[in-house]
Amino acid sequence: xxxxxxxxxxxxxxxxxxxxxxxxxxxxxxxxxxxxxxxxxxxxxxxxxxxxxxxxxxxxxxxxxxxxxxxxxxxxxxxxxxxxxxxxxxxxxxxxxxxxxxxxxxxxxxxxxxxxxxxxxxxxxxxxxxxxxxxxxxxxxxxxxxxxxxxxxxxxxxxx
Numbered sequence: 547x548x549x550x551x552x553x554x555x556x557x558x559x560x561x562x563x564x565x566x567x568x569x570x571x572x573x574x575x576x577x578x579x580x581x582x583x584x585x586x587x588x589x590x591x592x593x594x595x596x597x598x599x600x601x602x603x604x605x606x607x608x609x610x611x612x613x614x615x616x617x618x619x620x621x622x623x624x625x626x627x628x629x630x631x632x633x634x635x636x637x638x639x640x641x642x643x644x645x646x647x648x649x650x651x652x653x654x655x656x657x658x659x660x661x662x663x664x665x666x667x668x669x670x671x672x673x674x675x676x677x678x679x680x681x682x683x684x685x686x687x688x689x690x691x692x693x694x695x696x697x698x699x700x701x702x703x704x705x706x
Contacts, residue, residue: 569664570661570662570664570665570666572661572662572665574659574661574665574666574668575668575697576621576622576624576668576669576670577668577670577671577694577695577696577697578619578620578621578622578697579619579620579621579622579652579671579674579694579701579702580617580618580619580697580699580700580701580702581617581618581619581620581700581701581702581703581704582616582617582700582702582703582704583595583615583616583617583703583704583705583706584687584703584704584705584706585705585706586684586685586705586706589705592616592617593616593706594614594615594616595614595615595616595635595706596614596635596636597612597613597614597635597636598610598612598613598614598615598618598633598634598635599611599612599613599632599633599634599635599636600618600620600631600632600633600634601631601632601634602629602630602631602632603630603631603632603649609621609631612636617700619697622652622654622656622669622671622694623656624656624658624669624671625656626656627653627654627655627656628651628652628653628654629651629652629654630649630650630651630652631649631650631652632647632648632649632650633647633648633649633650633683634646634647634648635647635682635706646681646682647681648678648679648680648681648682648683649678649679650676650677650678651676651677651678652674652675652676653674653675654671654672654673654674654675654694655671655672655673656669656670656671656672657669657670657671657672658670659695670693670694670695671693671694671695672692672693673690673692673693674690674691674692674693674694674701675689675690676688676689676690676691676702677689678704682706683704683705683706684705684706685704685705686702686703686704686705687702687703687704687705688702
């Protein structure tokens with residue numbers, strides 16, 4: 547009887563020590579800043595940017611290089627309170643004299659958002675402010691965004 551009780555007690559402790567598997571079933575992503583480009587004369591018309599390049603300040607590699615796009619999603623640095631990008635448009639292929647470069651400065655307050663033990667953290671960006679030098683960019687739809695916590699739709703529209 548003592549042996550059965552001992553084996554039963556051992557089994558009870560063994561099964562009690564097991565931990566439920568904890569897999570991240572969601573895909574929490576630190577959201578990118580989503581920008582959509584529009585025609586400055588017809589604010590409802592989407593307008594692609596010819597040969598767009600996006601380069602982070604003080605970097606040599608491009609995030610996007612000479613592609614014609616009507617929208618982009620660019621990452622923000624969760625370990626800093628400011629991210630600066632150079633947005634370069636070229637009207638004629640291969641002609642450096644036709645390059646038009648604007649500087650997009652994004653300031654924000656990064657905040658860690660706890661998802662779960664298995665998924666970990668992601669960053670959410672609060673009090674986002676955008677400023678741009680005007681070379682080929684005419685204006686922004688808004689200069690401030692209360693919070694960036696998704697990348698489902700565009701956060702800001704650029705008119706050019």
